[in-house]
Amino acid sequence: MTGPAPTASATHRVVDAVWRMESAKLIGALTRVTGDVGLAEELAQDALLAALEQWPESGIPAKPGAWLMATAKHRAIDTFRRAERLERKTAELGRELAVRESTEPDWAAALDEVVEDDVLRLVFISCHPVLSREARVALTLRLIGGLATDEIARAFLVPEPTVAQRIVRAKRTLTAAHVPFEVPTGADFTARVSSVLEVLYLIFNEGYAATSGEHWTRPALCQEALRLGRIVAELLPGESEVHGLVALLELQASRLAARTGPDGEPVLLGDQDRGRWDHVLIGRGLAALRRAERSGGALGPYALQAAIAACHARAGSVEQTDWPRIAALYDALAQLAPSPVVELNRAVAVSRAYGAAAGLELADALTDVPALRGYHLLPSVRGDLLEQLGRSAEAGAEFRRAASLTRNERERELLLDRAAACGPAVPGPREP
Amino acid sequence: MRFMVIVKGTEDTEKGVMPTEQELTEMGAYNEELVKAGVMLAGEGLLPSSKGARVRFDEKGGSTVIDGPFAETKELVAGFWILEVSSREEVLEWVRKAPFRGGEVEVRQVASAEDFGDAMTPELREQEDRLRATSAAQHGS
Numbered sequence: 001m002t003g004p005a006p007t008a009s010a011t012h013r014v015v016d017a018v019w020r021m022e023s024a025k026l027i028g029a030l031t032r033v034t035g036d037v038g039l040a041e042e043l044a045q046d047a048l049l050a051a052l053e054q055w056p057e058s059g060i061p062a063k064p065g066a067w068l069m070a071t072a073k074h075r076a077i078d079t080f081r082r083a084e085r086l087e088r089k090t091a092e093l094g095r096e097l098a099v100r101e102s103t104e105p106d107w108a109a110a111l112d113e114v115v116e117d118d119v120l121r122l123v124f125i126s127c128h129p130v131l132s133r134e135a136r137v138a139l140t141l142r143l144i145g146g147l148a149t150d151e152i153a154r155a156f157l158v159p160e161p162t163v164a165q166r167i168v169r170a171k172r173t174l175t176a177a178h179v180p181f182e183v184p185t186g187a188d189f190t191a192r193v194s195s196v197l198e199v200l201y202l203i204f205n206e207g208y209a210a211t212s213g214e215h216w217t218r219p220a221l222c223q224e225a226l227r228l229g230r231i232v233a234e235l236l237p238g239e240s241e242v243h244g245l246v247a248l249l250e251l252q253a254s255r256l257a258a259r260t261g262p263d264g265e266p267v268l269l270g271d272q273d274r275g276r277w278d279h280v281l282i283g284r285g286l287a288a289l290r291r292a293e294r295s296g297g298a299l300g301p302y303a304l305q306a307a308i309a310a311c312h313a314r315a316g317s318v319e320q321t322d323w324p325r326i327a328a329l330y331d332a333l334a335q336l337a338p339s340p341v342v343e344l345n346r347a348v349a350v351s352r353a354y355g356a357a358a359g360l361e362l363a364d365a366l367t368d369v370p371a372l373r374g375y376h377l378l379p380s381v382r383g384d385l386l387e388q389l390g391r392s393a394e395a396g397a398e399f400r401r402a403a404s405l406t407r408n409e410r411e412r413e414l415l416l417d418r419a420a421a422c423g424p425a426v427p428g429p430r431e432p
Numbered sequence: 433m434r435f436m437v438i439v440k441g442t443e444d445t446e447k448g449v450m451p452t453e454q455e456l457t458e459m460g461a462y463n464e465e466l467v468k469a470g471v472m473l474a475g476e477g478l479l480p481s482s483k484g485a486r487v488r489f490d491e492k493g494g495s496t497v498i499d500g501p502f503a504e505t506k507e508l509v510a511g512f513w514i515l516e517v518s519s520r521e522e523v524l525e526w527v528r529k530a531p532f533r534g535g536e537v538e539v540r541q542v543a544s545a546e547d548f549g550d551a552m553t554p555e556l557r558e559q560e561d562r563l564r565a566t567s568a569a570q571h572g573s
Contacts, residue, residue: 010521017522021469064525105514230470257544280473280514
């Protein structure tokens with residue numbers, strides 16, 4: 001089954017829009033009642049197909065969401081009765097007594113009930129740790145975002161059947177593992193929230209910094225992650241890190257338009273036209289960061305990253321940026337979530353705050369870290385710092401090394417340009 | 433894409449008639465739905481035009497301030513939302529859900545810098561840049 005088929009027809013576009021608005025609520029309610037997310041999605045898809053068939057003739061109903069729900073409800077009850085008939089027949093064949101009371105639950109009433117937590121529970125199921133990361137991402141976009149399989153496939157540059165398989169398997173895994181449709185409690189809660197945030201962050205990053213392919217950004221995916229983040233923040237208003245992640249995404253997204261030049265080439269933060277930053281998103285990002293700060297306790301890794309992004313958002317230029325504060329925030333982040341990539345960022349911030357030599361010292365300490373061996377940003381940063389220190393030949397070599405490591409074609413061009421600006425390659429002994 | 437949903441004035445909004453409790457509840461629920469769906473970026477209701485003013489410019493750039501209220505009620509703006517959605521159809525479906533009885537709502541797409549084309553010179557961008565940086569700093573205080 002696929003989502004709404006792309007079509008020129010105006011009605012179909014309205015059906016697409018309604019699906020995007022209503023599908024998560026619909027699938028959430030159906031999962032609560034049927035106890036099976038796979039069946040719930042099938043029923044919702046049946047209702048969608050009915051809309052695609054009937055609305056071009058009958059016109060768009062006054063309350064399209066209610067129409068979809070009513071249709072899905074009828075299908076759900078039909079399905080239950082069919083299953084029950086089959087069960088009875090089997091029981092009779094086995095000469096067992098078929099005197100059990102009819103156990104048909106009051107699905108109709110249950111589906112009429114609006115349960116606030118339906119969508120939240122669906123989020124937790126879609127991001128369940130029993131699933132692989134790829135499966136969580138695909139299922140979240142599908143069930144919460146209302147994206148069709150082909151849309152997900154295009155966004156992630158993978159063949160459509162791969163995504164379809166991923167989703168089918170994910171639903172089977174959830175059924176097999178008897179994953180309950182619930183909001184986790186106790187110690188489990190924090191871990192499950194982390195899993196949700198990780199999925200949203202992965203979706204956003206896939207759009208923000210495409211690791212391969214010709215396109216530097218895929219803004220639609222970022223926007224989708226942002227929308228999902230805002231939804232989750234409303235569902236979990238007391239969670240500091242949820243607001244931290246939303247703040248981070250809003251602030252990163254505020255720079256989307258400025259990150260690409262007229263010919264599609266990447267523009268790095270320092271060179272970005274800050275007039276093209278989206279001040280509506282900056283305002284929202286800063287507000288979300290305040291919510292994260294107000295939720296109490298020390299800031300988590302997402303909120304710290306958001307606080308760093310906020311320093312950039314508040315600054316009128318690279319020079320006016322509060323680099324000592326950024327360096328301190330990276331220091332806090334390195335203690336909370338130590339990683340060589342954070343160390344590398346800290347090196348950049350330190351170089352801005354206290355000079356290229358201080359930054360280079362930190363960056364040099366990272367050259368032996370195995371995790372960074374194939375990471376193009378390490379030579380890219382070292383090249384930048386060496387260039388600032390007037391060591392052009394070494395800088396050129398670093399930029400060329402970075403160019404050979406990046407998987408993004410646009411970024412490779414940018415790095416080779418910078419290498420060329422450092423002068424011709426000097427043959428000679430290379431560092432080990 | 434972003435849309436501005438403009439709620440037009442009525443005699444009641446101009447008289448400053450407060451909404452009934454039921455209307456407030458319905459509007460509150462609608463706003464909550466917009467926020468929970470992650471589509472509402474901003475939204476405000478405006479006080480009657482009697483509290484506002486117009487500034488009229490002559491061709492030489494001189495200006496005159498005209499105090500409200502203003503007569504042509506239906507042309508006045510009584511409130512607005514800024515919604516971020518993925519299509520024109522989506523914004524219209526959201527607007528159709530609004531709990532209004534009577535009156536009119538106008539839906540307009542928000543232009544991005546790209547829509548201004550070459551008229552947006554680097555100098556203008558730079559100016560806008562300073563403004564936005566200031567505005568962001570204020571938001572962040």
